[in-house]
Amino acid sequence: MDYVYGPGRNHLFVPGPVNIPEQVLRAMNRNNEDYRSPAVPALTKTLLEDVKKIFKTTSGTLFLFPTTGTGAWESALTNTLSPGDRIVSFLIGQFSLLWIDRQQRLNFKVDVIESEWGEGAKLDVLAAKLAADTDHTIKAVCIVHNETATGVTNDLSLVRRILDEYRHPALFLVDGVSSICALDFRMDDWGVGVALTGSQKALSLPTGVGIVCASPRALEASKTAKSLRVFFDWKDYLKFYNLGTYWPYTPSIQLLYGLRAALDLVFEEGLENVIARHKRLGQATRLAVEAWGLKNCTQKEEWHSDTVTAVVVPPYIDSAEIVRRAWKRYNLSLGLGLNKVAGKVFRIGHLGNLNELQLLGCLAGVEMILKDVGYPVKLGSGVAAASSYLQNNIPLIPSRI
Template identity: 85%
Template sequence: MYIYMHNETATGVTNDLAAVRALLDKHAHPALLLVDGVSSICALDFRMDEWGVDVALTGSQKALSMPTGMGIVCASPRALEASKTARSVRVFFDWKDYLRFYDMGTYWPYTPSIQLLYGLRTALDLIFEEGLDNVVRRHNRLGTATRLAVEAWGLSNCCQKEEWFSDTVTAVVVPPNIDSAEVVRHAWKRYNLSLGLGLNKVAGKVFRIGHLGNLNELQLLGCLSGVEMVLKDVGYPVKLGSGVAAAAAYLSNSTPLIPSRI
């Protein structure tokens, strides 16, 4: 089994799944392709069938904008077949139990979290009402606007190649004299703004701006203006409004009319 991360949440990198599939095919590799789509599915372009993904998984807490607590798994016929002879130890997440109950109708082998299932219904209704393609486009706009703001602040993206830029999260590298954890702490304490910490190798070096889920252009601009104030407070010489202006200039040209209000 080959396990691949579609979107790397810690560094804001989106991997090219189509290329991974092509590589496996080129070598006629028999591995099953399992994709961690926790910070991509329902926000980035993801094509389970076209890319020959065998198992895709996500969580309720990211692009679905729900509380934490629900894992969502989708398996291909090939993966279901392979699971019949797989010898790995399984207990709670044994598909066999779920599939047996599905055959009987909408039943579950264990007590389901009904409130999360209602939440999922609503989250999907919102996504389908907007249209999945439009959701992906909106994330691209939000990602682009964030990157323009970062550039205007004179800071750099932790992701070094444009083709890997993530449209769901941007990890911003701070100058060496600034501790990025302090940026995150200060944002929380003074402006009630939640930024992401840098993790492991990039701890103290980057902070993260999440831009996924039920988020619109104006909410993002509010976040970007908060980041500017935080940067100024921690001693980074930022011109207030510079990132917001760059993002707003782009968004005012690219944001479409809301379809249901045309």
């Protein structure tokens, strides 16, 4: 089937894959190149250095795998752990569930700490487990920084504090797929062992680069970890890093140039400004939801996500119908409710290269759809709440000051 175009642009508000900016699209519109020429290693070197800046690490080693977030999960686990290793993992929504499934299929013994969907990780249970684990049988603590299914952000500084309090050596493995380059993330400060993300989220690239960053301790662990790994083996990459040619197999040339352009956009705006923009987008969306009289799936303010908002609909409405209508009638793409919250929530993704007026377009669309499906919303109420907040808070565009 041919792609079904509508007039104007599709308003892409799923929480990944997100809009790709024109500058990135143009940068990727190029021929293939010989990746063994001097140009590609020179480009790669700048990418490895600059991506580390968005992870806020100077000591980490970065890997750009031709894969998705799921492959990055596997890379983080298999390079640092051995079959049978005990790990602790938090189940708070669909993506943490999927990561746990991978952990179990890779034969780790997983202590799952489960929360209601909409709640954050139960860190008191982690503390109790670490306190009891005087023999240090727990080899890793795995957490999804931002659970994309429910719009819940966990406080990673607290996880670090708990690990430190019990002087526990477990590696701290973090899924930052819907957080890194949008939310405050500090790999070195928080003593993260391995952090990972995917290119189609906050970096606003096509899917296809699984970004994995390993701390010196994680690299050390990889020397003795016995999990079977082939395609995702860090060792193969390190060999080519030492040779200065960087690639053990063919990279996507177009994605590398796209990544360069995406990073240039982030640095032009300033990483802290990018994070502040996401805070504004998150807050504006939450104000709109409140004005519509609907509930946020996220149960407490401390867990509110600035990259995705899951909106709970009244029981007489099927949230999947909202998503269907959004696409069919308004050329707006919203996120479905997944698994336990299917039919109960729809998601508004507000991450990546996105500005406030784009968000207001989405919010206006959501209001019309809510009315379409029989929810008594006052048209303009959410847009008014969001825009009065934004009008008071949007700074000048950093590159135009």
